[in-house]
Amino acid sequence: xxxxxLNDIAQQLGVSxxxxxxxxxxxxxxxxxxxxxxxxVKELARKLNxxxxxxxxxxxxxxxxxIGLIIADIANPFxxxxxxxxxxxxxxxxxxxxxxxxxxxxxxxxxQIEMLQQGQVDGFIISPPNGSEEQIKQxxxxxxxxxxxxxxxxxxxxxxxxxxxxxxSCEGTEHLIKNGRKRIACIxxxxxxxxxxxxxDGYKKALTDAALEVDENLIKILPFSHEIKDVMEAIKxxxxxxxxxxxxxxxxxSKVGVMGIQCLHLLxxxxxxxxxxxxxxxxxAYKISRPSITAIxxxxxxxxxxxxxxxxxxxxxxxxxxELHKIVLETKFVIRNxxxx
Amino acid sequence: xxxxxLNDIAQQLGVSxxxxxxxxxxxxxxxxxxxxxxxxVKELARKLNxxxxxxxxxxxxxxxxxIGLIIADIANPFxxxxxxxxxxxxxxxxxxxxxxxxxxxxxxxxxQIEMLQQGQVDGFIISPPNGSEEQIKQxxxxxxxxxxxxxxxxxxxxxxxxxxxxxxSCEGTEHLIKNGRKRIACIxxxxxxxxxxxxxDGYKKALTDAALEVDENLIKILPFSHEIKDVMEAIKxxxxxxxxxxxxxxxxxSKVGVMGIQCLHLLxxxxxxxxxxxxxxxxxAYKISRPSITAIxxxxxxxxxxxxxxxxxxxxxxxxxxELHKIVLETKFVIRNxxxx
DNA sequence: TTTCTTTGTTAAACCGATTTAGCAAAAATC
DNA sequence: GATTTTTGCTAAATCGGTTTAACAAAGAAA
Numbered sequence: 076x077x078x079x080x081l082n083d084i085a086q087q088l089g090v091s092x093x094x095x096x097x098x099x100x101x102x103x104x105x106x107x108x109x110x111x112x113x114x115x116v117k118e119l120a121r122k123l124n125x126x127x128x129x130x131x132x133x134x135x136x137x138x139x140x141x142i143g144l145i146i147a148d149i150a151n152p153f154x155x156x157x158x159x160x161x162x163x164x165x166x167x168x169x170x171x172x173x174x175x176x177x178x179x180x181x182x183x184x185x186x187q188i189e190m191l192q193q194g195q196v197d198g199f200i201i202s203p204p205n206g207s208e209e210q211i212k213q214x215x216x217x218x219x220x221x222x223x224x225x226x227x228x229x230x231x232x233x234x235x236x237x238x239x240x241x242x243x244s245c246e247g248t249e250h251l252i253k254n255g256r257k258r259i260a261c262i263x264x265x266x267x268x269x270x271x272x273x274x275x276d277g278y279k280k281a282l283t284d285a286a287l288e289v290d291e292n293l294i295k296i297l298p299f300s301h302e303i304k305d306v307m308e309a310i311k312x313x314x315x316x317x318x319x320x321x322x323x324x325x326x327x328x329s330k331v332g333v334m335g336i337q338c339l340h341l342l343x344x345x346x347x348x349x350x351x352x353x354x355x356x357x358x359x360a361y362k363i364s365r366p367s368i369t370a371i372x373x374x375x376x377x378x379x380x381x382x383x384x385x386x387x388x389x390x391x392x393x394x395x396x397x398e399l400h401k402i403v404l405e406t407k408f409v410i411r412n413x414x415x416x
Numbered sequence: 417x418x419x420x421x422l423n424d425i426a427q428q429l430g431v432s433x434x435x436x437x438x439x440x441x442x443x444x445x446x447x448x449x450x451x452x453x454x455x456x457v458k459e460l461a462r463k464l465n466x467x468x469x470x471x472x473x474x475x476x477x478x479x480x481x482x483i484g485l486i487i488a489d490i491a492n493p494f495x496x497x498x499x500x501x502x503x504x505x506x507x508x509x510x511x512x513x514x515x516x517x518x519x520x521x522x523x524x525x526x527x528q529i530e531m532l533q534q535g536q537v538d539g540f541i542i543s544p545p546n547g548s549e550e551q552i553k554q555x556x557x558x559x560x561x562x563x564x565x566x567x568x569x570x571x572x573x574x575x576x577x578x579x580x581x582x583x584x585s586c587e588g589t590e591h592l593i594k595n596g597r598k599r600i601a602c603i604x605x606x607x608x609x610x611x612x613x614x615x616x617d618g619y620k621k622a623l624t625d626a627a628l629e630v631d632e633n634l635i636k637i638l639p640f641s642h643e644i645k646d647v648m649e650a651i652k653x654x655x656x657x658x659x660x661x662x663x664x665x666x667x668x669x670s671k672v673g674v675m676g677i678q679c680l681h682l683l684x685x686x687x688x689x690x691x692x693x694x695x696x697x698x699x700x701a702y703k704i705s706r707p708s709i710t711a712i713x714x715x716x717x718x719x720x721x722x723x724x725x726x727x728x729x730x731x732x733x734x735x736x737x738x739e740l741h742k743i744v745l746e747t748k749f750v751i752r753n754x755x756x757x
Numbered sequence: 758t759t760t761c762t763t764t765g766t767t768a769a770a771c772c773g774a775t776t777t778a779g780c781a782a783a784a785a786t787c
Numbered sequence: 788g789a790t791t792t793t794t795g796c797t798a799a800a801t802c803g804g805t806t807t808a809a810c811a812a813a814g815a816a817a
Contacts, residue, residue, distance in 0.1 A: 091767045130474045130535035131803035134772045150500035159491035174515045194471035336704045360701030363677045432797045472773035
């Protein structure tokens with residue numbers, strides 16, 4: 076039982092496939108096709124359950140109605156939820172989403188982008204890994220519409236949707252200070268990535284603003300790809316400082332945060348008594364954890380909606396003067412038990 | 417800067433595009449194209465950064481090298497991790513994955529399958545929602561290769577990869593019994609869905625095997641789509657039973673589990689002192705939760721690998737006698753603090 | 758009656774690849 | 788020298804749609 080094509084309908088009715096195509100694309104009246112024939116075409120199409128082949132359509136029109144989404148890892152709940160929002164918003168505009176996990180490796184992202192660029196997608200939403208500047212430039216040169224999310228490269232003018240990482244981080248750190256913490260550590264990752272650097276800067280700014288010393292010994296920067304043992308090592312170093320033990324940790328990603336909290340439990344350090352905790356990204360895990368974890372929640376729905384809308388605009392706007400959008404959204408600070416006395 | 421096509425290369429070298437296509441597809445020797453010309457073609461292709469248009473290729477060959485994945489919700493960590501495994505395995509065989517979240521609604525799945533079936537994917541991996549039997553039958557009739565995961569329909573012969581839900585659930589319940597629990601409740605969802613029904617049966621079997629009464633009052637079945645308030649209501653009912661208060665709960669999905677644990681915390685019920693907890697699916701959340709949560713872990717990597725491999729076989733095997741595979745995998749029971757004294 | 762419009766429809770090009778069938782020239786065989 | 792085989796390459800069909808240009812028939816205007 077092979078699928079019905081335009082030609083099948085045309086032949087059965089003894090008309091041209093042009094006519095069938097016009098009618099089924101709603102251009103029947105515009106092209107003055109008689110009502111009678113229009114009705115016949117539509118009826119037969121329904122009867123044969125005709126669905127246009129999207130590949131053929133895509134080849135001719137150059138449109139696929141598909142968005143390529145390049146993120147670090149769809150298994151990471153942060154990206155999973157973000158991906159869902161993007162999928163939802165895209166679907167509401169008739170677009171599908173091709174998900175690709177880059178594992179934060181520029182090489183992977185390069186291959187994925189190149190692959191999808193061969194006529195498979197109309198545009199991209201990308202969370203660009205460290206070192207993928209060249210790839211993004213190439214994308215820009217090739218006039219492929221795209222939107223960067225979560226981070227961007229200041230030296231490359233492009234659409235992007237991010238959050239105010241510096242402010243968010245600063246707010247989280249201030250909260251710890253206000254709650255009497257004096258030796259606040261920061262465990263972060265992905266150095267050189269703008270969003271992470273901003274989060275570290277926000278931490279430092281809060282300390283400086285409160286006239287507290289920024290002690291480089293309290294800052295642990297993990298490699299791009301880190302395992303729980305890396306986090307454990309960092310925490311052990313932080314807690315084995317002879318004088319002035321740490322009394323709080325700011326985790327700049329939920330991945331580090333989850334691992335860090337596991338480590339604190341393993342080391343039998345009480346949260347928040349021994350160490351207060353604040354983490355970026357709000358997970359279900361943080362809500363059910365005992366104590367519940369204070370989190371810096373990113374507005375995932377907004378990020379998803381904005382990025383899709385901007386991309387759609389870039390994809391459909393024929394006028395050459397494509398305006399670039401740089402959207403900076405606010406995070407929401409959710410105070411729970413891990414950070415208060 | 418538009419993309420280079422086969423024709424561009426052919427014209428610049430003054431040869432036919434047939435020749436270029438043959439050379440670039442490694443059939444140069446087979447078709448006795450001279451070494452000299454082969455070299456020139458390959459060089460120019462590299463120089464012009466030629467990448468074949470996958471849409472055109474797909475139209476001609478009828479192959480897209482894309483798999484359609486229909487799951488409940490990519491934001492659900494269980495499906496996120498599973499999706500990642502499928503993406504990984506597919507990529508290792510040169511396939512891409514189109515993710516679709518059905519929200520467990522048959523209508524959504526129907527639209528998504530119909531949409532992708534129009535030449536966009538070569539096959540499907542599907543976690544079929546309740547009520548999507550007709551759609552799966554249609555898929556089967558249309559000879560589209562597919563593999564069902566997580567659940568399947570016994571009345572429809574098809575490839576599938578699932579876990580031994582009955583055994584897993586039985587094991588979890590037995591563990592609670594062994595640890596002295598006598599009034600064990602079960603909160604489940606999606607009635608009529610085979611995997612869920614099996615989990616409930618496993619729970620009942622363990623009770624019966626231990627000569628404990630199966631009290632229907634202790635079984636709460638939530639509607640397909642449930643919110644935390646539904647879970648709260650169920651738990652309130654369970655804990656307000658006058659005589660013989662419950663002393664344990666088995667959650668049959670992590671979504672229900674996470675919500676349930678939140679509720680127990682809100683109600684100030686101590687885990688495991690007041691209520692012991694065992695949940696299906698192993699989340700990061702369960703590892704960092706205090707107490708850590710005993711979980712029935714599904715072998716996500718195995719499920720991903722098997723489903724992709726079976727699908728690949730179904731997609732490439734030209735011999736009509738497609739053997740159907742029904743794979744039943746074992747779960748892993750991870751004992752943590754939520755279920756022991 | 759002749760010419761111009763309008764109406765209703767279609768042939769053919771096109772998108773960019775793959776694949777089949779075949780052709781001219783050179784080499785081998787008789 | 789004539790015939791067959793091999794070598795090296797290409798024209799054209801094809802996938803299933805969309806889109807452009809055009810054409811015959813009928814009606815309106817001159």
